[in-house]
Amino acid sequence: MNYADWLAYASQFLSQNLKNDPHLNAGLDANWLLQAAVKKSKSQIMAFSDTQLDEKTLQNLTALLTRRAAGEPIAYILGETEFWTLNLEVSPHTLIPRPDTEILVEQALARMPSKDGVAILDLGTGTGAIALSLAKELKKRGQKYRIFGVDLMPEAVALAQRNAVRNQLNDVEFYQSSWFDNVNGKFDLIVSNPPYIDPSDEHLTQGDVRFEPLSALIAEEQGYADLRHIIERAPHYLNPQGWLLLEHGWQQGEKVRAIFAENLWEKVATMKDYGDNERVTLAKLR
Numbered sequence: 001m002n003y004a005d006w007l008a009y010a011s012q013f014l015s016q017n018l019k020n021d022p023h024l025n026a027g028l029d030a031n032w033l034l035q036a037a038v039k040k041s042k043s044q045i046m047a048f049s050d051t052q053l054d055e056k057t058l059q060n061l062t063a064l065l066t067r068r069a070a071g072e073p074i075a076y077i078l079g080e081t082e083f084w085t086l087n088l089e090v091s092p093h094t095l096i097p098r099p100d101t102e103i104l105v106e107q108a109l110a111r112m113p114s115k116d117g118v119a120i121l122d123l124g125t126g127t128g129a130i131a132l133s134l135a136k137e138l139k140k141r142g143q144k145y146r147i148f149g150v151d152l153m154p155e156a157v158a159l160a161q162r163n164a165v166r167n168q169l170n171d172v173e174f175y176q177s178s179w180f181d182n183v184n185g186k187f188d189l190i191v192s193n194p195p196y197i198d199p200s201d202e203h204l205t206q207g208d209v210r211f212e213p214l215s216a217l218i219a220e221e222q223g224y225a226d227l228r229h230i231i232e233r234a235p236h237y238l239n240p241q242g243w244l245l246l247e248h249g250w251q252q253g254e255k256v257r258a259i260f261a262e263n264l265w266e267k268v269a270t271m272k273d274y275g276d277n278e279r280v281t282l283a284k285l286r
C-alpha cells in the first residue's frame, strides 16, 4: 500500500466510523496521522504519494487510525495543537485549547494598558494557551510584562512550563494554585477560561470532551461555581481600573453578567465567538 492508497482508505474509514461528528474532516485527519507516522510534511506526502509503506509503519498507522475512529481527538493522538500563533503540547490532564478561546485573547489585547511592566494573571491556565499568546503579542509590541498562569493540576502546570520553553517565552511564570489561593500581588488584567459545564450536561458523553478530564470541564452550581468564585475574589487582586475577562458557555452570558455586582464593576459586556454565540464576559473594576 502506498501513501495515496492509505489516505483514501483511512478517509473512508473515518467517515464511516465518525459519521455523527459534524466537525469531522476525514481527509485532513488521515493526512495528519500519516504525517505523524512517516514524519513527512503534507507537501512531501503529496509529492511522493506513490511511496510504499512498510509493514511496521502500516501497523503503527492502524493503531493511530483505530484511536481516531474511536473518537479520540486528533490533538491528543498527535500530542500537539495550534492555538493563536503557537504550537502547544497537549495532554489528557487538561483541555485542548479551542479556537473560540482566541476571542478572549483578542479582547484582552484590546484592553491591555500600554505601560511597561503590565501584570497579567491567567487562572486555570491548562496548556498555558492564553498566558503564552498574550506574552507573544506583548513581546512583538516590545512591551515589558509580568505574566503568571496558575492551575490546580500540577501536571497542567508542568505542561504549561514546557510550552513556554517550546515557544521561547520562558519569562512567563506558571505555578500550582487553586484559583487565588497561592496568588500574591495585584494585576492589571485577570483572564480565565474556567470549567463551566453543568455536571449533568448530556454533552459530556459526546465528542471530544469524553477524552478530556472532568477537572477542566465541570463546575458545581450548574456550571457557575468557578465563574462566581473568580468574579467575587478578583477585586482583591486587580489594580484600580483593572479588567477581568472570563470565557463561559454560550448560554451563560446573562447569568454571568448578573454576577458582576454593579457597585464594584463597570463596562460589563459580553462578546460573541466565531459561531455568533455569547462566549466572553468582561468588566472593569471601578
Ligand SMILES: C[S@@+](CC[C@H](N)C(=O)[O-])C[C@H]1O[C@@H](n2cnc3c(N)ncnc32)[C@H](O)[C@@H]1O
Pocket: 093, 094, 095, 096, 097, 098, 101, 123, 124, 125, 126, 127, 128, 129, 130, 150, 151, 152, 153, 156, 177, 178, 179, 192, 193, 194, 195, 196, 215, 216, 217
Ligand atoms: C476549561 S480548562 C482551560 C484551559 C486553558 N486555559 C484553555 O483555555 O485552553 C480549565 C482549567 O482550569 C483548571 N482548574 C480547574 N479547577 C481549578 C482550580 N480550582 N484552580 C485552578 N485551576 C483550576 C483545570 O485544571 C483546567 O486546566
